Amino acid sequence: MLPTMMFVIDTAGLVLRLFLLLPIYRIKVNFLDFVRYAKMMNITRQLRPSLAKALMPTAMRAMSADSKLVELTMNEKTGIATVTMNRPPVNSLNLELLQGLLKAFEGLEDDRKCRGMILTSSSPTVFSAGLDIMEMYKPKPDRVKEFWTTLQDVWLALYGSSFPTVAAINGHSPAGGCLLSLCCEYRIMCPNYSIGLNETKLGIVAPKWFMSSMLGAIPYREAELALTSGRMFSTDEALKIGLIDEVASDKADAIAKSEKFLSQFAKIHPIARKLTKLNLRHSALEWMQENKELDLNIFISFVGQPIVQKSLEKYLEGLKAKQAK
Numbered sequence: 001m002l003p004t005m006m007f008v009i010d011t012a013g014l015v016l017r018l019f020l021l022l023p024i025y026r027i028k029v030n031f032l033d034f035v036r037y038a039k040m041m042n043i044t045r046q047l048r049p050s051l052a053k054a055l056m057p058t059a060m061r062a063m064s065a066d067s068k069l070v071e072l073t074m075n076e077k078t079g080i081a082t083v084t085m086n087r088p089p090v091n092s093l094n095l096e097l098l099q100g101l102l103k104a105f106e107g108l109e110d111d112r113k114c115r116g117m118i119l120t121s122s123s124p125t126v127f128s129a130g131l132d133i134m135e136m137y138k139p140k141p142d143r144v145k146e147f148w149t150t151l152q153d154v155w156l157a158l159y160g161s162s163f164p165t166v167a168a169i170n171g172h173s174p175a176g177g178c179l180l181s182l183c184c185e186y187r188i189m190c191p192n193y194s195i196g197l198n199e200t201k202l203g204i205v206a207p208k209w210f211m212s213s214m215l216g217a218i219p220y221r222e223a224e225l226a227l228t229s230g231r232m233f234s235t236d237e238a239l240k241i242g243l244i245d246e247v248a249s250d251k252a253d254a255i256a257k258s259e260k261f262l263s264q265f266a267k268i269h270p271i272a273r274k275l276t277k278l279n280l281r282h283s284a285l286e287w288m289q290e291n292k293e294l295d296l297n298i299f300i301s302f303v304g305q306p307i308v309q310k311s312l313e314k315y316l317e318g319l320k321a322k323q324a325k
């Protein structure tokens with residue numbers, strides 16, 4: 001009974017909003033047109049999970065990330081949420097940090113007040129050091145499966161979020177750190193740091209969806225050169241190539257610029273914005289939804305190779321040796 005009532009209320013609310021708001025934007029469309037449009041654009045798949053969540057009793061909806069590894073704050077006035085990664089020293093993405101991020105993104109997806117999200121780091125020098133290499137080096141079978149599946153879900157939730165997203169990159173952002181920022185719609189970076197997908201330098205291969213995220217930001221030719229060489233870009237180089245959109249003087253400036261970017265969407269119809277974003281990102285999202293299992297199997301067999309383990313070991317030794325100097 002409760003789910004049925006909520007469905008009716010939700011649907012009525014959506015229809016009402018469409019009829020009340022669309023005339024303001026002078027778009028002549030009715031609800032059936034909207035459904036037809038969504039079908040034509042083949043994006044109903046992305047809408048279905050949010051509808052399923054909308055049918056859950058309100059008390060069950062996660063509104064915030066309670067993990068200390070991820071801080072979630074919401075500006076009640078502007079509806080802008082800030083998600084801060086907080087896993088010292090370098091925010092390397094282990095299973096627990098990924099779970100915290102997933103919870104935060106899913107909570108925001110359910111939060112009707114959310115008008116946008118800023119992703120940043122509590123570290124003064126590192127946005128995220130990428131995937132925690134210890135999750136891939138001599139991995140435990142069950143944990144490494146959960147680790148990769150959670151990474152896939154984080155990517156789906158962030159790349160396919162209906163709310164607008166900005167990465168305030170207040171530090172180095174290699175590999176998985178760069179990927180998180182590439183999932184966002186806009187990237188603002190502080191000076192004198194590095195960013196890029198450097199996987200080949202570790203003797204590993206950036207998966208297809210890492211590459212398609214990069215191709216959403218920079219041209220194919222530049223991406224091919226960067227990916228095959230594992231090139232890391234300085235802040236200035238990243239701006240020049242389009243890997244980031246703006247440079248900020250410091251974290252506070254990055255947050256202020258992020259808020260300014262997000263505030264422009266107050267004038268854009270939220271459903272028109274969301275459908276445009278999801279349609280642009282549709283083929284990559286659909287590929288992942290349909291190939292999660294295949295992608296997991298490829299990853300598991302890849303990290304199980306002795307040669308890959310050797311590369312990771314050498315890379316870890318290099319990191320430790322750097323610290324010892």
Ligand SMILES: CCCCCCCC/C=C\CC(=O)SCCNC(=O)CCNC(=O)[C@H](O)C(C)(C)COP(=O)(O)OP(=O)(O)OC[C@H]1O[C@@H](n2cnc3c(N)ncnc32)[C@H](O)[C@@H]1OP(=O)(O)O
Pocket residue numbers: 089090092125126128129130131132133134172174175176177198199202204205206207298299302303319320322323
């Ligand atoms: C066909 C498809 C198959 C799929 C294959 C798998 C695909 C995997 C995809 C993505 C891969 C990744 O994301 S791998 C991670 C890549 N990351 C990096 O290369 C970054 C490495 N780190 C750094 O360069 C630096 O740490 C830094 C620039 C980010 C910060 O430098 P800083 O000087 O501030 O800090 P330290 O270097 O001294 O590091 C402190 C501490 O943290 C440890 N550390 C750093 N990064 C990682 C990491 N990614 N994972 C685990 N641990 C990390 C470092 O060793 C130090 O540890 P100790 O204090 O114990 O020495």
